Amino acid sequence: MSASLRERDRRWERLHAAMAEEGFDVLVVAGSDYRGHKGTLRYVADYNLAHRYGYCVVFAGEEPVMVLPQNLSGGRRPRSAWVSDYRYPHELGDGLVEVLKSRPRNGRIGIVGLGEIMKVREYLRLAAELPRAKLVDASAMFERVRAVKSAEELAGAEESAYITDRCFERLLEIARPGITERAVAAEMYATAALLGGEDPLFLTMYADDEPSGPCPTFGAPRDRILRAHDVFTFSYEVVGPAGYWVELSRMVTFAPPSGAVQRVSDAVAAGMAAAAASIGPGVATSDVQKNVIRAVEEQGVESSYWSGHGLGLDVLEEPWVGLDVVQNDSSAGAVPVLGAGMVLALHPMLWEAETSAMGYMADTHIVTEQGCRTLSEFPVQLYRLAAGGRK
Structure with missing residues (x-):
């Protein structure tokens, strides 16, 4: 069951406001098919991850971009009506770097799920390719945003x-x-x-x-x-x-x-x-x-x-x-x-x-x-x- 566009707008408004308050240029939201870790992507993009893991990149004031494993690109994939830009790179780290470099402002990057969900190799890839960026754990901010339900x-x-x-x-x-x-x-x-x-x-x-x-x-x-x-x-x-x-x-x-x-x-x-x-x-x-x-x-x-x-x-x-x-x-x-x-x-x-x-x-x-x-x-x-x- 898909959430409404009104619910989408409410969540994005709260998320963008929190990003502005804490000075984030962009969020990288990590999710995996583990029971306690897949709700992040569903909250931001109404994307119900069937298996494996993936990311949602949220630039301030913009529609998110989904970055998912290549094998999720075909067949009966659970795409949502909330997001139009889906990327399926061969290496997720390369896909994240490409999306993040596509905008001039990426100096302060908040990562939702940094401590428990994000893959180490993707983190290391971002750190190597974006040496001037500050990678910050944004998990606590995200929890405050989603704690109160509509x-x-x-x-x-x-x-x-x-x-x-x-x-x-x-x-x-x-x-x-x-x-x-x-x-x-x-x-x-x-x-x-x-x-x-x-x-x-x-x-x-x-x-x-x-x-x-x-x-x-x-x-x-x-x-x-x-x-x-x-x-x-x-x-x-x-x-x-x-x-x-x-x-x-x-x-x-x-x-x-x-x-x-x-x-x-x-x-x-x-x-x-x-x-x-x-x-x-x-x-x-x-x-x-x-x-x-x-x-x-x-x-x-x-x-x-x-x-x-x-x-x-x-x-x-x-x-x-x-x-x-x-x-x-x-x-x-x-x-x-x-x-x-x-x-x-x-x-x-x-x-x-x-x-x-x-x-x-x-x-x-x-x-x-x-x-x-x-x-x-x-x-x-x-x-x-x-x-x-x-x-």
Whole structure:
């Protein structure tokens, strides 16, 4: 699904204004088909990268230029109506240099994705061919630009949340003792695909046996057979037709839960409720994290994990919720304060070592002028199923 030209103009206006404020003559926006790195190109050029990687070059006040691998030039390529100039050089570094040298002003070049996305060889090529240019990491600036979503973007997130809710509905229909994680995942993948979902990221979480004892872990669904007393904790993230990520996570069991499992799940729910209650424009992300920790500890459980992050066309965006509280060597990031229109995934993760009970649940929220709005229709709780039905 393509975004509107009105949305294009809004994004470009914000991007060009930020470039002028920070003194950039041009931006080189890097993207790759990795889940957390392809949203940059979709944001700037409405280009949904099918595979590999590529760049979008943005000169101040001009339409961007796409620079993509040569093998993407033919066949069913996902070109957008936003950009008319597509380049497919044999070497991407050569293509970038050619585009950048085509304008007289390229002295200060901002690179979006310099630290995590841009290929080293392309960076070295620019440094060698443009020795007088100053190459600057513009990733933080870009995160500030895209953190607040438009009404059109929020509608895309709502559509994605509808898909994850239907996937959870399917889980509640089929989950039972004797089924494997992989079988549950297959049904949820199928449900998402039929509704237009893409790039599903499905993780299951459990206490795994290690030589040093049980420890919390997570990974892709495997052939683990669910038993009556197991807690099936899943995290499901998916992109809807408009390209926006959402996350939904719940805890599911079958037999009556142990006291430890119930305590940990209650603590997760309390932490999420405290976070949702504290969200609003002007609120520091560190304060949201502190409220999560306070609510969890009141339930007799401890949390040492950061509690959330922004969502958008990438699965991990600013703002970070609590990274500066949990990790003393980390800053609050480029967006330390919440604003209306931001989309957040909140997901406290708890672990009680003495009982090997772990807890994790997640919801997607939209920050509003009044506080926040949760996108899932399913309450935050431990779900106990009896023979494939909710209880």
